[in-house]
Amino acid sequence: MRLILASASPRRLDLLARIGVVPDAVDAADIDETPARSELPAPHAERLSAAKAAAVAARHPGALILAADTVVAVGRRILPKTDAEDEARTCLDLLSGRRHRVHTAVTLIDGEGRARHRLSSSIVAFKRLTAAEVTAYLASGEWHGKAGGYAIQGRAEAFVRFLSGSHSGVVGLPLFETRALLAAAGYPPAAPSLG
Numbered sequence: 001m002r003l004i005l006a007s008a009s010p011r012r013l014d015l016l017a018r019i020g021v022v023p024d025a026v027d028a029a030d031i032d033e034t035p036a037r038s039e040l041p042a043p044h045a046e047r048l049s050a051a052k053a054a055a056v057a058a059r060h061p062g063a064l065i066l067a068a069d070t071v072v073a074v075g076r077r078i079l080p081k082t083d084a085e086d087e088a089r090t091c092l093d094l095l096s097g098r099r100h101r102v103h104t105a106v107t108l109i110d111g112e113g114r115a116r117h118r119l120s121s122s123i124v125a126f127k128r129l130t131a132a133e134v135t136a137y138l139a140s141g142e143w144h145g146k147a148g149g150y151a152i153q154g155r156a157e158a159f160v161r162f163l164s165g166s167h168s169g170v171v172g173l174p175l176f177e178t179r180a181l182l183a184a185a186g187y188p189p190a191a192p193s194l195g
Contacts, residue, residue: 001111001187006056006067011153015173021182029055029067033081041073042103046119049105057109064187065109070172072148074100082149085138091149092137097128099162100148104169108181116181120174122165124152129159 003021005012008028016023029052035044046069053067072079074094082088106118129137137156143149150156152170166174 002060002063003182003187004056004060004063004065006052006065009172011151011171012068012173015168015171015175016178018168019175019179023066024063025060027056027059029053031055033069035078039078040076041071041078041101042105042119042121044078045069045071045103045105046117049107050115050117053107053109053115057113062111064111064182064185066106066178066182067108068104068106068173068178070102070104070147070170072100072102074098079148081145081147082143083145085143088138088143088146088149089134092129092134092143095126095129095148095150096134097126099123099125102148102165102170104166104172104174106174106177106181108178108185110185116184118174118177118181120166120169120177122163122167122170124160124165124170125162126159127161133159 002024005023005026006029031051033048048069049067053065057065079091080087102122102124104120107115109115140155142151142154168175
């Protein structure tokens, strides 16, 4: 049974490796990720995950297709995947000293075209960031292309004073939900390493 990861994210590949899963191929979906009018954060993540999986499934009939999408939200506001430094600064200023939610939706399409979905929602709280901390973080470049302008698995982890939910989900692929989807489709991952 071939497994295709519908994402070019190296973080998702690394996370899959933690549960003993190595996809047979990586084929990133190229879809419009613009939120629909009045679309809420969690449904937005779910819609994009399903759309990515469907787009890649059309190119790989009979394979298992795994897709995910991560959305960082403050209330009903969906924060962008930051491409510009000023955009990342705006996100960090907004997240400073407050809680936000990170929704990661996962979709698995099996060889017969059936789609299964899971959603991981976590609450993350940042410390109040100083201007120097924001400037240093922006200088690192780590924010580039990241939902909400930060990567929890990098330097920004030092800003997190509270996390309720899935750390791997905040990184970009919730391993508990992913492992359950793979097992339900008859693709049991290897047991996690205890060493």
